[in-house]
Amino acid sequence: MEAPSAHGHRGRVPWTGILLAASLLAFWIPPGAAQLTIEPEPVNAIEGGNVTLHVRGLLKEVGIFKWYKGGKVDGETLIMSYKVGSPADGTGPAHSGRETINSNGSLLVWNVTQEDTGPYTLQITYRDFEEREVTGQLRVYPELPKPYITCNMTCNSDLVEQQGPVVLTCESESQNTTYLWSINSQSLPDSDRLQLSNDNRTLTLLQVTRNDTGPYVCETRNPVSARRSDPFTLNVLYGPDTPTIFPSESFYHPGDVLNLTCYADSNPPAQYSWLVNGRPQHPTQALFIPNITMSDSGAYTCQAHNNATGLNSTTVKNITVSESVAQPSIRASNSTVNEKDEVNLICITRDSGVTILWLFNNQIMKLTNHMALSKDNRTLTINPVRREDAGEYQCEASNPASSRRSDPFTLKVLSAGEEPGSSGLPPGAIAGIVIGVVTAVALLGSLGCFLHRRRTAGTIDQRDLTENKLSTSSHSQGHSDNLTNKVSFTGFVSSWNYFCEELIVLEVQNFRSSGVKVPHCSNKELLTKVCP
Numbered sequence: 001m002e003a004p005s006a007h008g009h010r011g012r013v014p015w016t017g018i019l020l021a022a023s024l025l026a027f028w029i030p031p032g033a034a035q036l037t038i039e040p041e042p043v044n045a046i047e048g049g050n051v052t053l054h055v056r057g058l059l060k061e062v063g064i065f066k067w068y069k070g071g072k073v074d075g076e077t078l079i080m081s082y083k084v085g086s087p088a089d090g091t092g093p094a095h096s097g098r099e100t101i102n103s104n105g106s107l108l109v110w111n112v113t114q115e116d117t118g119p120y121t122l123q124i125t126y127r128d129f130e131e132r133e134v135t136g137q138l139r140v141y142p143e144l145p146k147p148y149i150t151c152n153m154t155c156n157s158d159l160v161e162q163q164g165p166v167v168l169t170c171e172s173e174s175q176n177t178t179y180l181w182s183i184n185s186q187s188l189p190d191s192d193r194l195q196l197s198n199d200n201r202t203l204t205l206l207q208v209t210r211n212d213t214g215p216y217v218c219e220t221r222n223p224v225s226a227r228r229s230d231p232f233t234l235n236v237l238y239g240p241d242t243p244t245i246f247p248s249e250s251f252y253h254p255g256d257v258l259n260l261t262c263y264a265d266s267n268p269p270a271q272y273s274w275l276v277n278g279r280p281q282h283p284t285q286a287l288f289i290p291n292i293t294m295s296d297s298g299a300y301t302c303q304a305h306n307n308a309t310g311l312n313s314t315t316v317k318n319i320t321v322s323e324s325v326a327q328p329s330i331r332a333s334n335s336t337v338n339e340k341d342e343v344n345l346i347c348i349t350r351d352s353g354v355t356i357l358w359l360f361n362n363q364i365m366k367l368t369n370h371m372a373l374s375k376d377n378r379t380l381t382i383n384p385v386r387r388e389d390a391g392e393y394q395c396e397a398s399n400p401a402s403s404r405r406s407d408p409f410t411l412k413v414l415s416a417g418e419e420p421g422s423s424g425l426p427p428g429a430i431a432g433i434v435i436g437v438v439t440a441v442a443l444l445g446s447l448g449c450f451l452h453r454r455r456t457a458g459t460i461d462q463r464d465l466t467e468n469k470l471s472t473s474s475h476s477q478g479h480s481d482n483l484t485n486k487v488s489f490t491g492f493v494s495s496w497n498y499f500c501e502e503l504i505v506l507e508v509q510n511f512r513s514s515g516v517k518v519p520h521c522s523n524k525e526l527l528t529k530v531c532p
Contacts, residue, residue: 038136170218239266
């Protein structure tokens with residue numbers, strides 16, 4: 001049959017083209033599948049462990065596997081050969097007795113050593129007699145030994161702060177090792193005083209400080225293990241720094257116990273001695289004086305000495321022993337003053353060297369532009385006096401050990417024209433009260449007359465019935481009438497005074513409710529002025 005013409009049938013592929021495409025497909029393999037590789041497991045082997053070299057990317061059925069030690073196929077480097085389906089393996093000159101080929105063609109090497117490191121080549125012969133070769137790498141690393149830190153000659157003697165350099169070296173018997181350093185369990189800080197060698201094996205401290213004592217740790221690493229050294233500590237001598245005296249209190253009362261302790265940061269620990277007002281005391285870190293007196297006041301000096309560095313340092317604490325402050329009092333020329341007058345309040349205290357503080361209405365006093373204090377704050381001058389200056393004043397005397405306040409001093413301020421002790425009622429108020437009282441008197445008089453008439457009428461109606469009895473007892477009756485009249489008059493006066501007092505209270509309340517300022521005074525004072 002004649003092959004169809006390509007020109008006669010558009011869109012159809014000729015038979016020759018189909019056959020050619022089929023033959024190409026028989027030999028074309030996807031790029032990913034065609035990649036033949038060797039993959040070790042584990043990737044990085046540790047000395048003494050086992051490693052399997054796996055074959056990846058096999059395309060078709062294999063007939064023979066041959067493994068070689070090295071990067072090429074050579075009869076002298078043959079390790080083993082394996083014919084698929086054969087009960088026995090063939091060994092070559094490079095076989096060490098520790099290699100085995102698995103059924104899938106992978107090579108197992110157990111108890112590897114560093115000498116096993118290097119390239120391995122696999123030669124494959126497929127069933128169709130096609131041959132392929134591939135090379136892979138086996139890397140074997142030793143298990144690292146524990147490193148240790150050494151120091152240069154400087155460490156053999158005492159290190160004094162600000163001296164150097166100090167060179168620390170991480171010692172390890174392994175090659176191809178990475179070195180890491182840490183201080184106080186942290187990475188090395190960025191510092192101009194610290195320098196590392198190119199391989200990080202050596203750490204140099206150009207100038208040591210007390211913060212460089214460590215501990216230092218070096219760590220070695222390779223792909224299969226990591227080991228750390230024991231901590232290494234530097235002994236840096238320093239101090240003594242400026243001493244501190246405890247406790248912080250500086251003021252005491254007679255009879256107290258003085259117990260002072262001195263401390264200075266130092267390596268090695270400092271030795272201490274004391275001076276009291278320049279007089280040496282027994283060498284000790286703690287100074288103890290029971291039952292102190294005012295004569296124990298003065299300068300207490302602590303001296304700290306470091307025998308290793310040869311340095312000294314001192315500090316001074318001033319101690320004051322004083323009695324408790326006695327209660328002060330306030331003296332003034334007058335406790336009642338008029339507006340626009342001047343008044344001087346003086347704080348009286350028997351203690352010397354005290355600080356005076358003034359208080360107004362139990363609050364710390366704020367001076368205004370019409371107030372002034374003397375240099376020692378003992379005298380408070382108010383000029384001119386204002387209405388708002390009335391109130392309670394106190395002065396407080398204090399020394400570093402104690403403080404006391406005076407009893408309150410009350411200052412009264414009178415309005416212009418107001419007399420001390422007066423009721424302070426304006427004339428209009430007094431007039432109103434008088435009018436009210438007069439009105440009440442009239443009403444009271446009318447009421448008294450009415451009651452008197454009723455009593456008289458009752459007496460006339462009964463006169464006939466009692467006439468005989470009156471004649472026989474005229475003497476005793478006269479005495480009784482006088483007594484009755486006296487009692488009635490006394491009760492009347494008492495009622496009158498009570499009525500006046502109540503009336504005045506009501507009138508004052510009325511004036512205050514209407515906005516009239518009525519000073520506070522007793523009802524007795526008002527009664528004296530309005531109802532004499």
